[in-house]
Amino acid sequence: MLKKRIIPCLDIKDGRTVKGVNFVDIRDAGDPVELAKAYVEQGADELVFLDITATVEGRKTFAELVEHIAEEINIPFTVGGGISSVSDVDILLAAGADKVSINSSAVRRPVLISELANEFGNQCVVVAIDAGIVEGNWRVFTHGGRTATDIDVFAWAKEAEHRGAGELLVTSMQHDGTKGGFAIELLKELDAITSIPIIASGGAGSAQHFVDVFQKARVDAALAASIFHFGEVPIPELKNELRTKGIPVR
Amino acid sequence: MIAVVKYNAGNIRSVMNALHRLGADATVTDDPVLLRKADKVIFPGVGEASSAMRYLRDRGLDEVLKNLNQPFLGICLGLQLMCKHSEEGDTDCLGIFTENVKRFPSGKVNVPHMGWNNCNELKGPLFEVSTPSPLRGTPPFKGESLLSERTLDQGASSPPSERRGVPQGRGGYFENSDFYFVHSYYAELGSQTTAKCEYILPFSAALQKDNFHAVQFHPEKSADVGQKLIKNFLEL
Numbered sequence: 001m002l003k004k005r006i007i008p009c010l011d012i013k014d015g016r017t018v019k020g021v022n023f024v025d026i027r028d029a030g031d032p033v034e035l036a037k038a039y040v041e042q043g044a045d046e047l048v049f050l051d052i053t054a055t056v057e058g059r060k061t062f063a064e065l066v067e068h069i070a071e072e073i074n075i076p077f078t079v080g081g082g083i084s085s086v087s088d089v090d091i092l093l094a095a096g097a098d099k100v101s102i103n104s105s106a107v108r109r110p111v112l113i114s115e116l117a118n119e120f121g122n123q124c125v126v127v128a129i130d131a132g133i134v135e136g137n138w139r140v141f142t143h144g145g146r147t148a149t150d151i152d153v154f155a156w157a158k159e160a161e162h163r164g165a166g167e168l169l170v171t172s173m174q175h176d177g178t179k180g181g182f183a184i185e186l187l188k189e190l191d192a193i194t195s196i197p198i199i200a201s202g203g204a205g206s207a208q209h210f211v212d213v214f215q216k217a218r219v220d221a222a223l224a225a226s227i228f229h230f231g232e233v234p235i236p237e238l239k240n241e242l243r244t245k246g247i248p249v250r
Numbered sequence: 251m252i253a254v255v256k257y258n259a260g261n262i263r264s265v266m267n268a269l270h271r272l273g274a275d276a277t278v279t280d281d282p283v284l285l286r287k288a289d290k291v292i293f294p295g296v297g298e299a300s301s302a303m304r305y306l307r308d309r310g311l312d313e314v315l316k317n318l319n320q321p322f323l324g325i326c327l328g329l330q331l332m333c334k335h336s337e338e339g340d341t342d343c344l345g346i347f348t349e350n351v352k353r354f355p356s357g358k359v360n361v362p363h364m365g366w367n368n369c370n371e372l373k374g375p376l377f378e379v380s381t382p383s384p385l386r387g388t389p390p391f392k393g394e395s396l397l398s399e400r401t402l403d404q405g406a407s408s409p410p411s412e413r414r415g416v417p418q419g420r421g422g423y424f425e426n427s428d429f430y431f432v433h434s435y436y437a438e439l440g441s442q443t444t445a446k447c448e449y450i451l452p453f454s455a456a457l458q459k460d461n462f463h464a465v466q467f468h469p470e471k472s473a474d475v476g477q478k479l480i481k482n483f484l485e486l
Contacts, residue, residue: 002449003366003428040473045366071267076430076471096263098471121296123362123432166364197360220365250366250428 003250004214004242005045005221006235007199008228010035012051012081015061017229032065036073039228042235044075045250048101048169048223051081052144063095070096078126084112086119093120101169103128104142107149107156110163117164126199127165129153131186132173138186145173153186154193161194168194169223171201179205179227187217199223207233207241214247252276252484253288255315258305259297259327261468268470268480282314290320290484294470295327299351299435300339302331316344321486323376324464329457330435332464338435346462349440354450363436363449366428369467374444374458376465376482379423427475429455429467437466 010032011018017032036047049069051062059082066079079092080101089100106112106127116125130141131153138153157168170190172183182203191198197220200213204224210233213222227233239249254265256278269276269292276292277284285291293315295302306312315322324332331343336351343351354361429447436453439446445456447466456465463483469476 001368002363003368005365070263071270074268074271074471074477075473076468094263096267098264123364166362195358195360197364220360 001248002220003045003248004219005199006043006210006238006249007046007048007221007223008039008044008235009048009050009201009223009225010229011225012049012062012065013053014055014058015065018052033068033072035229036069036077039235040073040075043239043250044235046075046221047073047077049077049079050101051079053081063091066092066095066097080126080128084109086115089116089120089124093124099124099126099166101126101128103130106160107140107142107151110159113160113163113165117166122164122166125165126167126169127160128169128171129156129160130171130173131183141173145171145176154189157190157194161196165196167197167199167220169199169201172203175203176201177226178203181205181209182213182217182222184212184216187213187219191218197221204233207238210238210242211245211247214242215245251284251288253285253291254278255285255291255293255311255328256280257295257302257311259295259302261294261296261326261470264468264470265292265294265325268477269484272477272481272484274484280309280311282310285311285314286318288320290486291315291318291322292483293322293324293328293332293464295325295331296432297327298338299327299330299336299343300341302327303341303343306331306344312344316346319461321483322462323483324462325470326433326466326468329437329454329464329466330433332457332462333437336435347437347440347442347457347459347464349437349442349454349457351435351437353435357450359450361450362432362434364432365430366472367431367447367449367467368426368428369424369445369447369455370426371446372424372444372456374456374463375486376456376458376463376479377424377445378482379478423478424475429465429469429472429476431455431467433466 017030076098078099079097084105130145131138132141140149140151175183182200199221200219201223242249330351332346333351334345337353442457443454444458447455469479
């Protein structure tokens with residue numbers, strides 16, 4: 001049986017791990033490779049590394065880091081942050097990443113999704129969607145959740161799928177950083193209208209939140225950052241809890 | 251020396267990284283002389299079947315590969331290209347295995363099959379372990395879920411006779427272990443199947459004929475169990 005995936009997410013700035021609460025507050029949480037290795041040992045199923053560096057030098061450091069991660073890590077990993085072209089992706093995949101995640105650049109130029117899918121295959125294109133409620137409707141946000149657009153989240157999810165996205169990484173801005181649980185209703189509806197895997201993100205605060213998102217929203221994977229980084233929900237205990245509730249995990 | 255076949259299909263780097271982690275001396279090459287001379291050959295791959303086969307044929311590598319005598323390991327597309335025929339691009343493949351490759355039927359379930367899935371009814375040296383290993387990644391509590399999952403998923407549907415051929419305790423380390431898969435096409439079950447996996451339908455997770463071994467999953471991305479499997483191959 002295909003297992004539900006648990007994915008720790010590491011935010012990277014200038015080659016170091018940082019942690020984001022509502023994408024704004026930043027705290028240094030260590031060496032990415034060491035942290036990644038620790039997660040592999042704990043039983044993480046995949047890893048995501050998001051580069052939040054703004055400078056050219058920082059981008060170069062990130063590509064070097066990806067190479068280092070690929071040498072050390074024996075599970076699949078996704079990289080994202082600031083990717084806007086086929087050549088950006090070429091560099092990161094050549095460095096050893098398995099998948100890339102695109103966000104603002106795909107909203108700005110949706111054809112990027114098709115370009116990447118054609119060039120590298122659907123399985124390595126993850127479209128990240130930051131969703132926030134504006135006047136009662138779920139809208140797509142860009143630029144790390146700072147900029148609201150008038151794009152409907154559900155329409156965008158379907159378009160991303162049609163253009164060749166292999167997975168959707170959906171973060172609710174309403175839930176992110178709250179530790180109050182995932183956006184079950186949003187995720188459930190997205191799962192119903194798409195037929196590609198959905199990775200739930202934003203709001204994880206306890207093992208029960210993961211149980212809920214797998215049982216109620218039926219997503220394929222769940223991603224979290226700070227609760228893993230600070231050991232609030234250790235992955236082995238989380239997996240035991242999921243197993244106890246009959247959710248298939250590795 | 252381990253030769254990793256160089257052709258127009260990806261993920262060679264991940265395989266090289268895995269070999270380096272195991273301390274193996276490996277070279278990426280499409281030189282027939284080096285391929286024939288190598289102690290072992292690995293045939294990785296993420297890509298499209300018809301263009302990969304065309305590439306191999308144009309360079310005469312198809313004949314070179316299928317006539318090799320040393321231990322040979324195909325991975326993912328590598329496994330599919332070792333089969334008889336693939337529906338992907340209606341491609342005649344190397345024909346080392348008699349099984350055919352088909353596309354997963356589209357429907358309610360996502361295609362590609364992507365993620366960690368358990369393999370059962372393991373046979374052959376890749377899955378054999380002489381001494382139980384305390385490697386991380388298959389913690390003891392797995393045993394509990396193994397029992398319940400087998401009862402739910404497999405036990406009821408597969409008759410005991412089907413499992414009689416599996417050497418008890420030999421594939422024990424790997425039996426029901428999860429490996430990482432990414433694929434839209436699968437090799438059918440057949441006489442050369444050495445591991446079964448189920449997604450939409452049961453298919454060959456591994457095949458073997460003489461010195462030719464192949465796995466549909468990515469051992470280089472399958473944490474410690476994958477690493478152990480590659481180590482088994484290197485020790486053949």
